[in-house]
Amino acid sequence: MAVTIRDVAQRAGVGVATVSRVLNGTGYVKAETRERVLEAAAALGYVPSQLARGLVRHLSDTVGLVIPDITNPFFPLITRGVEDAASEAGYTVFLCNTDNDPALEAHDVQKLRERRVDGIIFVGTTERRELVDRLLADGVPMVVMDRQLGHADVDTVLVDNRWGALAACRHLIELGHRRIAHAAGHQSTRTGQDRHEGYREALEEAGIAYDPAAVVWGDFTYESGYRVGQVLLGRYPRPTAIFAGNDLIALGVIRAAEEAGLSVPDDLSVVGFDDIQMSAVVRPGLTTVRQPAREMGRLAMAMLLERITGKVSGPGRRHVFQPELIVRGTTRRREPLA
Structure with missing residues (x-):
């Protein structure tokens, strides 16, 4: 007994x-x-x-973490950071994977609330604010990650996506590339939009005319990268370099290039974004923009705990991490083309 x-x-x-x-x-x-x-x-x-x-x-010592795609290696890194900080504070994390489905996202958030979690770390499927507005109105402590809602009342942790894309494309331009295409991610997310803006800004800065036909929007998956890569590499004139919206897209582009009989980086330079573990393992290693995903997760959990315990109140805080260009083997110098 x-x-x-x-x-x-x-x-x-x-x-x-x-x-x-x-x-x-x-x-x-x-x-x-x-x-x-x-x-x-x-x-x-x-x-x-x-x-x-x-x-x-009146606390459960649990928090919810809502992410859009567990198969994207970037999000497990965030999850690890959240769980590290949560475990140190005696908290348990309930993980919800929404498969980029807004309906499933709303369902998962409701289930977390029924479990009476003390707070939620939220990576939305889109940039819509309705769900966040509702949670804040009900007094649920929360932190938004990897999304830029422009909401004054919510804590936000993200990376400077525009700057990262600008650095990636500047690298290609410095290598002599002029025909630079963009295999873009979700157009419905600020992440995808900011990376596109950085790409466009780099071209304008170098005096290269922006060509809408050199940009194909997809999503942040390997399969999308493969499809988008086929489209971009089938156009004339063919690009000599492609900036991808994330590493999974970049890896899909490389597969499309190989199937088209092109060598990376001899015939095509490719840059990704995120620096997932696979990027350093593949050969040639993928040139990419590193996000400190684990550190971002740790900080998000620390900020959430401050809200839960009442150490912090008032307007939302915003922390923007600076990404880092990591040069590996998928980019090579090329003489500027007319």
Whole structure:
């Protein structure tokens, strides 16, 4: 039979309320009495119920993490960072994968609320604010990651996507490339839009005319990269370089290039974005823009805990990480073409 708080109280010769104050660290109890209660609990092997403690404190010591695609290696890195920080603080993380489906996203958020999680870290399938507005209106502590909603009331953690794309395309231009295409990600996300803006800004900065036909929008998957790569490489004149919206897209583009009989980087230079683990493993290694995904996850969890515990209140905070260009083997110098 499980040991109860009454058993501890009886052994220590005190009331149940006193045992509760000692075990929950609330209220004043004499040092001598506290020691007697703790000794009794240890002797009996008493394990406090996490649910019961949560009901007293009105907290569950759990948080929700909502991500759009667990098969994208970028998001497990974020998840690892969140879980690292959560574990250190004694919290459990409920992970929800929405498969980029807004309906499933809304369903998962509702399930998290039914579980009475203390807060939510949210990576939305789109840039729509309705769900976030509803959570904030209901007083749910939350942090938005990898999405730029422009919401003054929510904490946000993201990377400077425009700058990262600008650095990637500047690298290609410095290598002598003029026909640079863009295998873009989701047009419905600010992430995809910002990376496109960085691409366009780099061209304008170098005096290269922007060609809408050199941009094909897809999504952030390997399969999309393969399809988009086939389209871009089938156009004339063929690009000598492609900036991809993320590493999975870049890897799909490289497969399309190989099937077209093209060598990377001899015939085509390719740059990705994210620096997933696979980028350093493939040969040639993928030139890419590194996002500090694990650090982003840790910071998001730390910011959420500050909201949950009331250490921080008021307007939303915004932390933007600076990405880093990582040059590997998929880019090579080429003389400028007319």
